[in-house]
Amino acid sequence: xxxxxxxxxxxxxxxxxxxxxxxxxxxxxxxxxxxxxxxxxxxxxxxxxxxxxxxxxxxxxxxxxxxxxxxxxxxxxxxxxxxxxxxxxxxxxxxxxxxxxxxxxxxxxxxxxxxxxxxxxxxxxxxxxxxxxxxxxxxxxxxxxxxxxxxxxxxxxxxxxxxxxxxxxxxxxxxxxxxxxxxxxxxxxxxxxxxxxxxxxxxxxxxxxxxxxxxxxxxxxxxxxxxxxxxxxxxxxxxxxxxxxxxxxxxxxxxxxxxxxxxxxxxxxxxxxxxxxxxxxxxxxxxxxxxxxxxxxxxxxxx
Numbered sequence: 001x002x003x004x005x006x007x008x009x010x011x012x013x014x015x016x017x018x019x020x021x022x023x024x025x026x027x028x029x030x031x032x033x034x035x036x037x038x039x040x041x042x043x044x045x046x047x048x049x050x051x052x053x054x055x056x057x058x059x060x061x062x063x064x065x066x067x068x069x070x071x072x073x074x075x076x077x078x079x080x081x082x083x084x085x086x087x088x089x090x091x092x093x094x095x096x097x098x099x100x101x102x103x104x105x106x107x108x109x110x111x112x113x114x115x116x117x118x119x120x121x122x123x124x125x126x127x128x129x130x131x132x133x134x135x136x137x138x139x140x141x142x143x144x145x146x147x148x149x150x151x152x153x154x155x156x157x158x159x160x161x162x163x164x165x166x167x168x169x170x171x172x173x174x175x176x177x178x179x180x181x182x183x184x185x186x187x188x189x190x191x192x193x194x195x196x197x198x199x200x201x202x203x204x205x206x207x208x209x210x211x212x213x214x215x216x217x218x219x220x221x222x223x224x225x226x227x228x229x230x231x232x233x234x235x236x237x238x239x240x241x242x243x244x245x246x247x248x249x250x251x252x253x254x255x256x257x258x259x260x261x262x263x264x265x266x267x268x269x270x271x272x273x274x275x276x277x278x279x280x281x282x283x284x285x286x287x288x289x290x291x292x293x294x295x296x297x298x299x300x301x302x303x
Contacts, residue, residue: 006043006046008039009040009046011072011076011079012036013068014072014075017059017065017073020059049064050064050065095125096125096126096127097124097284097285098140099141099142099288100143100144101128101144101145102133102145102147104246105145105271106128112299113292113295114126124287124288132146135150135154142276143273145272145292147268147270147272150274155275156275159272160272160292161270161296162270163267164267164268164300165266166243166247167241167259168247168256168257168259169233170234170236173236174259180259180260183203183215183260183263186215186217191241192222192229193219194223194268200218202214202216203241207263213263220238229242230242230247245299273289275289
């Protein structure tokens with residue numbers, strides 16, 4: 001048996017002693033009695049000692065079992081303390097539900113969603129801040145919307161969707177510099193792209209299932225903030241590679257024009273709802289995240 005599971009088996013051992021039986025422990029934990037017996041057998045095997053002597057009616061601690069029981073009981077106490085602390089943390093989150101969103105996405109995506117959420121859940125107070133979430137130093141937010149998934153046991157990460165990407169430019173830029181007719185033409189234009197680790201950015205495009213192109217360009221601007229890319233594109237500085245939802249209004253009004261519209265780009269970094277693992281059972285958090293998922297995903301796909 002792996003030692004990573006031993007604390008759980010030790011806590012189970014203490015529970016059996018406290019309830020004076022395998023059946024009682026199984027009922028309390030909601031698991032089959034066979035699973036309880038197997039866990040204790042594995043624990044005894046791992047420790048190399050006998051902890052319990054069983055009869056048809058009672059269990060008896062062996063001398064080693066009596067020696068180890070207080071230590072195992074402390075594991076149960078600590079587990080209860082953790083659950084209590086988590087419950088206290090949830091209870092302490094009284095008042096408004098704290099929402100946070102990166103400004104670029106928050107202004108465009110949350111603006112129409114937040115009023116509908118409050119209409120759907122009139123008893124929930126919502127306090128939304130538009131700024132980047134600090135995952136390292138703690139915060140007073142409950143749910144954050146940000147770009148990119150995280151792998152951190154302190155948080156739950158729910159993907160909301162990956163925004164489609166498009167190439168676009170102002171009509172004035174295209175009139176002055178020409179409109180690319182094929183992917184290779186991009187190399188002769190001022191490209192505005194997401195941040196890159198080197199001097200080149202590789203624009204990958206596909207048309208249908210059979211045609212694929214990759215063009216290496218030296219961006220005029222490379223930045224990790226889509227809002228800056230959008231503003232620079234709208235200012236006529238070049239051809240921008242942007243999340244489609246940021247360009248939607250400009251494309252509808254004619255202030256922006258799709259470049260190589262018959263070609264598709266890989267989706268941009270996924271948007272995710274992040275919340276502390278201690279709030280996983282909080283009903284308000286669950287409602288807000290589910291509402292975001294139900295509304296952000298179709299909003300990204302629209303257009």
